Amino acid sequence: MARPETFLTVQISQRTLVSLIARRQLTAEQLRGLSPSTRRTLRRILLESLREQPSSGV
Numbered sequence: 001m002a003r004p005e006t007f008l009t010v011q012i013s014q015r016t017l018v019s020l021i022a023r024r025q026l027t028a029e030q031l032r033g034l035s036p037s038t039r040r041t042l043r044r045i046l047l048e049s050l051r052e053q054p055s056s057g058v
Helices: 014-022 036-048
Strands: none
Touching: 014 036
């Protein structure tokens, strides 16, 4: 019988969150906002992360 998934409540700075998303170390599917303002901020950060990144000359 499968155990239900357990969640933790954590705080992370927006700068760190942006960095983790930009480096593809964290994905939108892994995030949940617990309040309307947090959900709006997450949505904004995630949308900004979809912008085209400057090319690295590769």
